[in-house]
Amino acid sequence: xxxxxxxxxxxxxxxxxxxxxxxxxxxxxxxxxxxxxxxxxxxxxxxxxxxxxxxxxxxxxxxxxxxxxxxxxxxxxxxxxxxxxxxxxxxxxxxxxxxxxxxxxxxxxxxxxxxxxxxxxxxxxxxxxxxxxxxxxxxxxxxxxxxxxxxxxxxxxxxxxxxxxxxxxxxxxxxxxxxxxxxxxxxxxxxxxxxxxxxxxxxxxxxxxxxxxxxxxxxxxxxxxxxxxxxxxxxxxxxxxxxxxxxxxxxxxxxxxxxxxxxxxxxxxxxxxxxxxxxxxxxxxxxxxxxxxxxxxx
Numbered sequence: 618x619x620x621x622x623x624x625x626x627x628x629x630x631x632x633x634x635x636x637x638x639x640x641x642x643x644x645x646x647x648x649x650x651x652x653x654x655x656x657x658x659x660x661x662x663x664x665x666x667x668x669x670x671x672x673x674x675x676x677x678x679x680x681x682x683x684x685x686x687x688x689x690x691x692x693x694x695x696x697x698x699x700x701x702x703x704x705x706x707x708x709x710x711x712x713x714x715x716x717x718x719x720x721x722x723x724x725x726x727x728x729x730x731x732x733x734x735x736x737x738x739x740x741x742x743x744x745x746x747x748x749x750x751x752x753x754x755x756x757x758x759x760x761x762x763x764x765x766x767x768x769x770x771x772x773x774x775x776x777x778x779x780x781x782x783x784x785x786x787x788x789x790x791x792x793x794x795x796x797x798x799x800x801x802x803x804x805x806x807x808x809x810x811x812x813x814x815x816x817x818x819x820x821x822x823x824x825x826x827x828x829x830x831x832x833x834x835x836x837x838x839x840x841x842x843x844x845x846x847x848x849x850x851x852x853x854x855x856x857x858x859x860x861x862x863x864x865x866x867x868x869x870x871x872x873x874x875x876x877x878x879x880x881x882x883x884x885x886x887x888x889x890x891x892x893x894x895x896x897x898x899x900x901x902x903x904x905x906x907x908x909x910x911x912x913x914x915x
Contacts, residue, residue, distance in 0.1 A: 620733050621672045631737070632669070632706065636744040637714035638836035643702060645722030646789030649812040652751035652824035655845070657719050659829060663840050664707025664715050670737060672720075672730070674701035679724035702730070704737065709838040716743065722790045730790070731797040738803060746798045747836050748791035748807040749828050753817035757873040758856050762827035767792065767807035769799035777806065777835065806835055813873075816856070823849035 623629050642648075642657040660666070674680075678701055688696040702720035709715055723730045738746070748767075756763070765780035774781060791807055798805035808831045810824035826845035833840055860866045 619673070620676050620729070621670050621737070623670055624668045626667060627669060631740055634706075634714045634716075634741050636742050637716050638832075638838055639704075639716040639718060639738060639743045639746045640749065640832055640836070641718040641746060641791055641794055642749040643718065643720060643722040643790050646791065647750055647752050649751040649753040649810075649817040650819060650821035650824055652810050652812060652821055653749040653828060655820065655822065655825035656749055656828040656832075657717065659825060659842070659845055660715070660717055660832075660840060661705060661707065661719070664709060664717070666705035666707030666715070666717050668703055669706040669716070670704040672702045672723075672733065674699045677702060677723035677726060677730055678721065682724055683721055709840055711839050713838050715836075715838055715840075716741065718794075727790060727793050728797075731793050734794060735797055735801050735803075738798070739801065743803055745804040745806070745836060746794060747832050748795060748805070749809075749832070750789070750791065750807065751810040751812050751821075751824050751828070753814040754811045755873060755876065756811050756813050757870055757877055758813045758816060758821075758823070758853065759870065759874060760877050762824050763811045764827060764831045765809045765811065767795065767809070768805060769796050770804060773804055773806065779808070779831070780811075808832065808835065820852075821849075822846075822852060 623631060640657070640660060642653045644654060648654055678699075683700045685700065686698040687694055688698065700721050702718065702723060705717040705719065707715045707717060718734065763780060765782055766774060766777050768774040768777075795805040795807055808828060810828050810831075812821050812824050822845045826842040826849055829840055829842050829845070832838070860870050
């Protein structure tokens with residue numbers, strides 16, 4: 618049995634594509650505010666993506682960790698929804714093909730999974746893979762979301778206008794794919810949004826919009842972020858309203874703004890993971906969550 622299946626919509630054959638970009642976001646690793654997941658959801662919607670390839674769940678998924686969702690209706694099991702990685706095919710506003718690798722991060726056989734993705738990418742002539750993620754950092758919500766990048770290709774990284782960091786951290790599947798792509802001659806870049814640490818446990822559409830903008834700039838595609846930016850504007854107003862009502866919150870925000878402005882030259886910091894102590898945002902985060910729950914309009 619093969620480790621992946623091509624959707625019946627494509628008659629069991631991979632489509633002939635003209636050097637598409639592959640955007641990857643696999644759930645299970647660092648994604649503050651679920652910003653990368655929201656970005657992927659928006660990409661699926663904006664590109665009208667359809668399933669192309671589904672990877673075999675028995676090969677890559679531990680069902681004890683990711684049990685299938687049982688759909689029960691009046692005592693009748695109507696469906697079992699199995700969670701597995703998959704690749705979808707969509708098109709941007711200029712009808713350029715966009716491949717989307719989404720779903721859960723594999724629980725096992727990472728190198729084999731990477732090899733499967735490589736083989737498929739080579740067959741579909743993928744020109745560049747872009748991974749997405751997000752991490753919390755001491756940054757104010759009143760400043761534009763910054764993007765940091767990773768890549769095994771030092772020359773490519775030097776050309777990108779994103780933050781470059783030096784740090785030793787555990788790797789996710791996206792990093793394995795970056796390295797594997799590079800080893801097989803396919804350009805690869807990881808894009809990471811910086812999320813204010815005090816909103817990291819709630820949605821932050823500004824970060825999702827920034828990720829899509831970075832994907833467009835780096836991948837040479839055109840995707841609308843209007844819906845996400847509208848949501849970000851509404852959230853910004855709510856956050857500002859809450860902060861204005863508390864002198865301690867104002868003081869913390871002012872401290873973050875000062876630190877941000879002092880450490881950014883032409884918008885670029887010396888380290889993507891911040892410098893200096895992380896101001897405590899636990900109390901503010903709890904109040905923000907309660908404030909947003911109390912002010913739901915939908």
